[in-house]
Amino acid sequence: MVDCRWWKYLHVPVRRICIHICRLRDLDHKGERWLLLRWTWSRPSRHLQEPDTPQDMLHLCRLTRVALYLLLGCPLELQEDLRKSPVAHQVRSICDEILVWVEPYFAASQSITPLVLVLDGDSMKATSPLELLDSIRGLEGCGHRGCSKTIETSQLFQCSRCKTVLYCSKIHQKEDWFDSKRPHKAWCYRTPW
Numbered sequence: 001m002v003d004c005r006w007w008k009y010l011h012v013p014v015r016r017i018c019i020h021i022c023r024l025r026d027l028d029h030k031g032e033r034w035l036l037l038r039w040t041w042s043r044p045s046r047h048l049q050e051p052d053t054p055q056d057m058l059h060l061c062r063l064t065r066v067a068l069y070l071l072l073g074c075p076l077e078l079q080e081d082l083r084k085s086p087v088a089h090q091v092r093s094i095c096d097e098i099l100v101w102v103e104p105y106f107a108a109s110q111s112i113t114p115l116v117l118v119l120d121g122d123s124m125k126a127t128s129p130l131e132l133l134d135s136i137r138g139l140e141g142c143g144h145r146g147c148s149k150t151i152e153t154s155q156l157f158q159c160s161r162c163k164t165v166l167y168c169s170k171i172h173q174k175e176d177w178f179d180s181k182r183p184h185k186a187w188c189y190r191t192p193w
Contacts, residue, residue, distance in 0.1 A: 057102055061111040064098075067091070068115040075148065083121060092119045144172035145179060162188045 071079055082088055095116045102108040141150040143165040149156065156166040159173065165188070167173040 057105065057108050060098065061102075061108050064095075064112050064115045068118055071115075071118050083119060088119055092116065095119065140166075142166060142168040142172055144168070144176045147172055159188060 071082060074082065095112060098112055099109060099116070102112060141147070142154070142156060143159075144167065147168060149168040151166065154168050156168055159165045159167065165176075167176070
């Protein structure tokens with residue numbers, strides 16, 4: 001039996017966790033649509049259909065995505081501690097069994113694989129969830145990748161154009177503007193429709 005109460009060691013107020021889970025749920029739905037579109041583009045034939053994914057498998061995939069987003073949203077030190085915990089080792093061994101179970105279902109296996117990569121310590125290969133999580137980074141903290149300042153710990157200012165993304169300094173805003181992994185410029189000038 002896996003002890004799923006590891007989250008109680010995060011020391012984060014419950015209200016903030018609820019806000020993050022709501023945002024993660026929205027991102028989860030965006031991720032499902034993206035995977036579905038990506039899967040239909042890469043299919044060798046339109047006549048091949050993926051079998052209907054069972055409901056319990058869909059719920060399990062959603063839980064793994066929430067666990068992945070929570071892991072990726074933690075500070076690096078806490079990520080390392082969680083990865084080394086006995087619970088993470090149990091979850092990792094269970095993920096191997098789950099991957100065998102979900103093998104015929106492409107979308108389900110694609111949602112569990114990033115969690116396995118993060119639990120193995122290779123979070124850079126889990127790019128699509130990182131990009132999804134990174135897209136909301138500037139809403140409560142400095143939008144610069146790697147900066148840990150938040151609205152609770154520092155004085156942050158808004159981007160002058162989009163008035164959405166927050167930064168702790170002009171230097172971080174300028175670096176984020178030209179970041180090749182997540183260019184704020186492309187997001188900021190995106191058309192509203």
